[in-house]
Amino acid sequence: MGKLFHAVIVGVIGAAIVHIAILLMVPAFSVRDAWSSLSQRSNYYTMTRLDQAAGPPLIETIDPLFLASACRFDLNEGIVHLTGEGKVPYWSISVHDRTGQNVFSLNDRSSSSGHPDFVIATSDQMIAIRNALPPEMDRSVFIEADVGEGIVVVRAFAPDESWHPTVSAFLQSMKCLSK
Template sequence: MARLLYAVLVGLVGAGIVHIAIVFLIPFYSERDSWALVSEAGPPYLVHRLDRAGPAGKALANADPMFEVAACRFDLEDGSVHLFSPGHVPYWSLSVFDRRGQNVFSLSERTATGGILDVVVAKPLQLIELRKAMPANYENAVFVETDISEGMVILRSFVPDPSWRQTVERHISAARCETGAG
């Protein structure tokens, strides 16, 4: 009976120590979330290439090395966001995340019109206003309706071999993330 009481006491003390350690580590890890890493890359409404040697290196440590990654932060309180890049690459994918890093929407060149990166992210009321007076440059865009305020877009482009690197880098360099009307 004494051994059982001793084991329970040691277990409770150990659980308490682990709990306290976790509570003290929360601030360290919460400040290093994906939003903070993308924020360090630069200001909102600009497409920033996320370099493995830069601030986002920790987040990209396990990413496929055959993909180039770029990000753009936005705030839908400023209006809708239009993301576009001309040209074709072997494969690209785009994901919209909220500020907490939850995936809101994803698409790839296979589901985009003509394989061209052309996406508009907007709140429901902004989307209604856009459809009333559709800008000419939105005619082939994929519309993403979301209730988030702040968010980020992650663009991944595939580099199948070194001969494609320059084309992919041009595609990412030409990518634009602009606040729109509404």
């Protein structure tokens, strides 16, 4: 009787470990992740609205007062220069790797002018660009992200409906360029 009880307990514990491992691996093997959804809607270096895209939204936002836009990039092709114009109450930018892990986040307080002007580069690219800084990047904030492919997400705060045109124009002005 003791051996049977021991076998049942080991079996239950083993099954629990297998089930937990499968649940933890689902995001890595899912074909409906953020990267796949965004790649179906747009190419690299194209800003895509996440809240008003054709069809269902790419993300379900937790806070309805934020509008968002995203751009896929590949640092193997060169650095990414992200710029935008306009004045909104608050904006934030987050850089994610291909699996959706947040690599870097910042907001409107990180920019000297209050406008987004950021360069995303790997360590090696950062050294090269600092040695020969182009004039259009002299006031840029540099983000070192050692990822191959990634997504940059821009979110902007719209306190009420009257701000939606202004915030939408701000997100439309965003440029995601490979240099």
